Amino acid sequence: QKESMDSDIVIIGGGPGGYVAAIEGAKQGAKVILIEKEELGGTCLNRGCIPTKALVRSSEVYELVKNSAEYGVFNSSSSYDFSKIIARKNDIVNELVGGIDYLLSKNNVTVLKGSGEILDKNTVFVKEKNKEITINTNNIIIATGSKAFVPPIKGAASKNIVTSKEMLNLSELPQKIIIVGGGVIGMEFAFICNALDTDVSVVEFAEDILVALDEDVRTEIREIAIEKGIKIYTSSKVEEIIDTEEGQSIVVFDKNGTKGYITGDKVLMSVGRVPFYGDIDLEKLGIDLNEKGRGIKVNSKMQTTVDNIYAIGDVTNIIQLAHVASHQGIIAIENILGKDVEANYEVVPSAIFTSPEIASVGIHEKAAMEQGISVKTGKFPFGANGKALTQGERRGFVKIITEEATGVILGGSIIGPHATDLIHEVAVAIQNKLTAEQLINTIHAHPTTAEAVHEALLATTPKGAIHF
Numbered sequence: 151q152k153e154s155m156d157s158d159i160v161i162i163g164g165g166p167g168g169y170v171a172a173i174e175g176a177k178q179g180a181k182v183i184l185i186e187k188e189e190l191g192g193t194c195l196n197r198g199c200i201p202t203k204a205l206v207r208s209s210e211v212y213e214l215v216k217n218s219a220e221y222g223v224f225n226s227s228s229s230y231d232f233s234k235i236i237a238r239k240n241d242i243v244n245e246l247v248g249g250i251d252y253l254l255s256k257n258n259v260t261v262l263k264g265s266g267e268i269l270d271k272n273t274v275f276v277k278e279k280n281k282e283i284t285i286n287t288n289n290i291i292i293a294t295g296s297k298a299f300v301p302p303i304k305g306a307a308s309k310n311i312v313t314s315k316e317m318l319n320l321s322e323l324p325q326k327i328i329i330v331g332g333g334v335i336g337m338e339f340a341f342i343c344n345a346l347d348t349d350v351s352v353v354e355f356a357e358d359i360l361v362a363l364d365e366d367v368r369t370e371i372r373e374i375a376i377e378k379g380i381k382i383y384t385s386s387k388v389e390e391i392i393d394t395e396e397g398q399s400i401v402v403f404d405k406n407g408t409k410g411y412i413t414g415d416k417v418l419m420s421v422g423r424v425p426f427y428g429d430i431d432l433e434k435l436g437i438d439l440n441e442k443g444r445g446i447k448v449n450s451k452m453q454t455t456v457d458n459i460y461a462i463g464d465v466t467n468i469i470q471l472a473h474v475a476s477h478q479g480i481i482a483i484e485n486i487l488g489k490d491v492e493a494n495y496e497v498v499p500s501a502i503f504t505s506p507e508i509a510s511v512g513i514h515e516k517a518a519m520e521q522g523i524s525v526k527t528g529k530f531p532f533g534a535n536g537k538a539l540t541q542g543e544r545r546g547f548v549k550i551i552t553e554e555a556t557g558v559i560l561g562g563s564i565i566g567p568h569a570t571d572l573i574h575e576v577a578v579a580i581q582n583k584l585t586a587e588q589l590i591n592t593i594h595a596h597p598t599t600a601e602a603v604h605e606a607l608l609a610t611t612p613k614g615a616i617h618f
């Protein structure tokens with residue numbers, strides 16, 4: 151059965167980039183068609199942000215139950231059922247996918263389930279079940295996301311190798327896991343598995359885990375990870391994976407010329423993600439890749455080298471975060487609908503769901519120094535914050551960077567309880583060029599972990615913090 155449709159905007163890919171763009175476009179009155187070949191919500195909702203955080207929560211609850219005596223609560227037997235943890239995660243994902251479906255239909259977005267193919271700059275083709283649909287459209291947004299990168303090392307075909315996608319659907323956790331790559335995804339899984347009693351080794355090529363973080367934060371999380379029993383091998387290049395007759399795998403790595411070997415039941419490859427072009431023939435369409443050849447090239451309006459075709463989210467490989475994909479989606483829609491707006495990445499908070507959590511925004515102390523900016527640094531430990539103590543979460547700190555001459559807030563890093571929520575006060579301040587003084591003059595409720603932010607702000611001034 152053949153059908154044809156007309157639209158203002160066709161969006162290919164229903165992740166946080168694509169579905170947010172679709173809703174925004176429809177809200178502004180455009181006729182929008184969203185094409186998704188798998189599940190609405192994309193990687194983020196089905197295989198990324200949300201399912202990992204469901205697992206983080208289960209692992210935290212289990213850890214809390216194991217250590218409940220500290221709170222005067224006794225629990226004679228603590229155990230977990232991984233299949234129930236996965237089932238809970240699936241329920242949350244399904245609820246949210248259903249929610250997106252509802253929102254799209256409420257906003258009159260037409261959703262087509264199939265693989266979108268761009269025939270030319272005004273024609274998109276999709277096969278939905280046994281219907282062949284040709285869409286005539288004024289604009290196209292490519293939001294096809296990314297996929298895990300598995301490096302072509304010897305033994306990479308081992309059946310024990312998994313990516314984050316498979317990790318989220320294991321029937322049980324392995325006794326021993328080796329995580330190759332100590333970035334955000336790798337370290338989140340390291341803390342989840344460790345809390346759930348799996349023996350964890352992380353092998354990282356760089357000189358440290360989570361290299362993009364502020365140095366103090368990195369040191370803190372590394373120390374906490376090691377205290378919890380996570381083994382970390384840095385400056386270590388994985389060379390080969392050898393399967394044993396007993397069904398395990400040996401990861402062979404080179405650390406400054408010396409070989410190391412770790413044996414485990416599963417090997418999680420978390421060395422990065424590469425753009426996924428959704429089988430769209432970019433070359434034929436005249437859509438260029440960026441300078442590195444990884445990711446669709448876009449200008450600040452999210453326009454590709456073909457003027458009515460836009461690209462947003464992980465496929466552009468600018469910053470691989472869900473909230474950046476959504477921001478870019480809105481920017482693309484605004485430009486398509488006649489406004490003149492540019493994507494701005496100066497104030498993008500990043501959140502890492504290790505235990506404790508980590509968040510940062512703006513510039514780090516070292517980067518400021520490298521850029522020749524004279525800064526003041528204020529630091530306040532959660533160990534001196536009443537709320538954190540009542541929560542039993544005394545590790546970590548808030549660190550704020552201000553411009554020395556003006557007191558304008560330039561950056562913040564938080565490691566500790568609710569870090570990923572607390573960071574937004576700092577983000578709003580940076581976005582609006584607020585000074586430390588302005589935030590200090592805002593009364594912070596007591597007792598809250600937000601008081602640690604207040605105190606770190608005070609610590610950037612000559613007066614210093616009150617409680618430390």
Ligand code: FAD
Pocket residue numbers: 162163164165166167168185186187188189190191192193194195197198199200202264265266267293294295296314335426427428429430462463464465469470471472473475501
């Ligand atoms: P995606 O979410 O990847 O969506 C792309 C969609 O396009 C997919 O649904 C795909 O099926 C569809 N598609 C592809 N080709 C076609 C085609 N031809 N036709 C139709 N449909 C097509 N980010 C955060 O901000 N916070 C986190 O805590 C976080 N945790 C993560 C944890 C993990 C384990 C992973 C893997 C990622 C995590 N991310 C996190 C990153 C986040 O998931 C991505 O940045 C985000 O999903 C990118 O959104 P997107 O819309 O660009 O692409």
